[in-house]
Amino acid sequence: MNRLLLGTVSAFALTLFAGQALAGPEGCDAGEMVIKFSHVVAEKGHPKGEAAVKFAQRVNKEMDGKACMEVFPNSTLFDDDKVMEALLLGDVQIAAPSLSKFEAYTLKYRLFDLPFLFASLADVEAFGSSDTGKSMLKVMEDEGYTGLGYWLSGLKQFSAKKPLLLPADANGLKFRIQTSDVADAMIAGIGGSAQKLAFKEVYGALQTGVVDGQENSWCNIYTQKFFEVQDGITETNHQTLAYLLVTSTEWLEGLDPEIRDQFLSIAEDETAAANADVANKEAACRQNILDAGGTIRELDATQRQAWVDAMKPVWAKFEGDIGKDLIDAAVAVGAGN
Template sequence: MKKIKHIKILAFAAIFTMLFAGCEKESETKVIKLGHSLDISHPVHQAMIFMGERVMEKSNGSLKIDIYPNQQLGSERECLELLQIGSLGMTKVSTGVMENFAPGLRVFGLPFLFRDRDHRFEILEGNIGEDFLDSSLDKRLKGLTFYDAGSRSFYTKKPVETPEDLKGLKLRVMESQTAINMVKNLGGSPTPIAWGELYTALQQGIVDGAENNLPSFHLSRHYEVCKYFLVDEHTALPDMLVIGTPVWNKLSDDEKKWLKEAAMESSEHQKKLWRDAELEALAKIKEAGVQVLQANKDEFRDMVQPMYDEFKEDADMKKIIEEIQEAK
């Protein structure tokens, strides 16, 4: 009886190892496991599918990416921790969560940092962006590329048009100190909640609203609970495709090249998918009865100025902010 029990334990351990190994071999094909929290219809997931196809083409079938969406392998934070120990190969994470591992990324959480979309991509795809991708190597995490996550705005159960209207509202934020401080500066009550738990939290009144981009608001079906979407576009936090260095360091030079190239190509592909998704989301939420309100951005910008003053007390952060703001 003890022998049978021992065999069962060994079998379970073997299955667990097969599922969560960050990088493994299937005959002559090396497989990297990628886990993320998004729905399969999300533009970022579609871009990852595209990346997987490009990796297979570039490697002539010798390198493959298996993708596990919908938090099958954990939340963004949990996936990052699995990357660090090599139990998972890759993940997609918001830079708002990533700032817990690379403090310099806090700058992306500053409201109204970018002038427009073109300015944002000039930064992300230039030297500053490349430095940010490598800023968490000491935490065993390496960024491969950024994905467009659009601009974030507030959505609530009751109409909100000014910072005054946010006062006293419990608003869901990511596990990001910068996001928490932003909502506090605007008079709201920030409440960190995992993305996968937010629909229920809104439904049960644990929070009165949240903030995110249009496609996420649409695909999460949060519009069923929150009937007001305020276009204030306070932040433009990009998503980041990350690989754990325990897996990255096991790749050959060719495999690293194929993966990096495919990641960059998927980023370009995702930009187009994202633009289409934003237009579709806007049309769909309006059809569902959501009132889309336009904010006076200057009112919101004035309220968060203390965040800039605080950030610039750090000489390194002050330099980064100025470099971003001065970029043509």
Template sequence: MAALALAGCAGRGAGTEGGGDAAAEGDEFTITIGHSVAASAPVNLGSLRFKEIVEEGSDGRITVEVFPAEEIGSEPELVEGLTLGNVQIALVATALAADSCPSLGVYALPYIIQGDTDRDQYENLRKITESDFNQDLIDQCEQDTGLRVLDNSWWYGNRNLTTGDREVNVPGDMAGLIIRTPPADLHTLAIQAFGAETLPMAFSEVYTALDTGVIDGQENPISTIYQNALFEVQDNMSLTKHMTQNQTLLMDAAWFDGLSEDDQELIQSAIDEAGQYQSDLQLTTNEEELEELRASGMTITEPDLAPFRAAVEARVAEVLSDLGIDAQTIADLQR
């Protein structure tokens, strides 16, 4: 959090004291955006595209500073930083955003986004996020928490399981394994339903924990596995596709509302354009990096997903019931 505090002090421009005090019309100010993804990954390249659009569109009046790879804090710390005024945009996994706005967790439920391919799934994700259903979810989030969802359609990819010397073809193969998950409740749902023990852990600790045997495996999208060289400490990857990860961009609503209408429109337009750029790039990158993982010597298993779906079915129904969301509504939006 000390890093967040320093970044906040460095990143504030005229009139931007954080915690809801935004810049007046015509003021110069800085937008600090933080995330946990590697600097070379499409998520960061999308963030840099956002920076380019905003700085050009404001003729340099608005400066955007991008901090990747947890440079100014973990995802929970970034969300906390929004209300402290240290961060203006937290770009986080939707499962983590759901810790603040539970209804957003519908997107992080196992096998909820349908499609035979990642590209099909991305199109279905967009159908949902562009719907009145999604608008109701993000309106409720803002009402309950004061956090504005700028976008929740940045594609990252399906989360898959990696392990050391054990191939996973059916859920039973996971019995007795300790699997690292991110520190968000929804990340544990599928892995526990498959029969493994979960150990939440900051991502910065994962490589060493795998190398030393503290954990037997982890789960992440292809890009995270490749960009962070987890193939060096994991022999196997099973394409369980147990969670579709889209990234959510959060901002303090009061801070956003305090901006001029022109600046609001510029920021939102830049988010939309950068998100499409990032998602298109991520889809292609995931395909390329999967082949790179094969070339690295990693054994890639493509299991029948039916038993994995069956293992989580009851848990998914329970969460949807708790959220007051009808599963058929989600399915209908993807037709």
């Protein structure tokens, strides 16, 4: 069965037990295991959204008769704050929240939030593919979750209701952040105040002035139209936005070994393919913002160093949570690229 199923919650939703389908929803064959994949971004024009589509297409083609993957974009099923519980309850089988969303389960992923740790997406990918990066996929198994891979989205840029060229320009402004204490400390370091909001609430908060600015990747800024309700975007590349492709450890271990191996092989292939094309997608989204009339401000070397100096103290504050060994490993990867 070659198909991609996209939808919202149905009254006839599939009942799962230990990963096995008792009855199939419309579009899936009877007896197939249904794999629900919930995420919060757009289906098209966003690296994660498009990667999810391709992942489902591979599963539905190559595991036809054994598995059927449904993708639910744009928080139509769960947002990233609720999807973790849904994984444990078996309401979904796959999710891809931002790494910032896992602070309730581990503090190790705070590594990816450290400002100016990675200079490029290539550095992030190299670390994720390293032995250290792979070992971090398993840090939540005691909590019931297993990481399948890191899906990159981009480096983050700041936007606000006024021009931001130096950290002092952010003084007194309210910035939306993800659920991240590192980001909270980073915003405080530039004199702003942070407000944690769900992704789906950001546009409205910017539009109504609940917050004055935000930080995000080019494709999030473009596909969610944040640039329409901001004075402009400052190209800081200050932080990594990456997602953890994650599942329930119980669900994964409950699969037939042959099915599990095939599924994990597809997940690994699609993770590599998705990450290989992120830089191109981000560049296209950046250009799309300009083409739509958005303003992008570039920093000179002196301005950029001012942002680095303002944010770098955050590293020492969270070193104990993350582990100096992990920080050193990430720095070493960057130095070797």
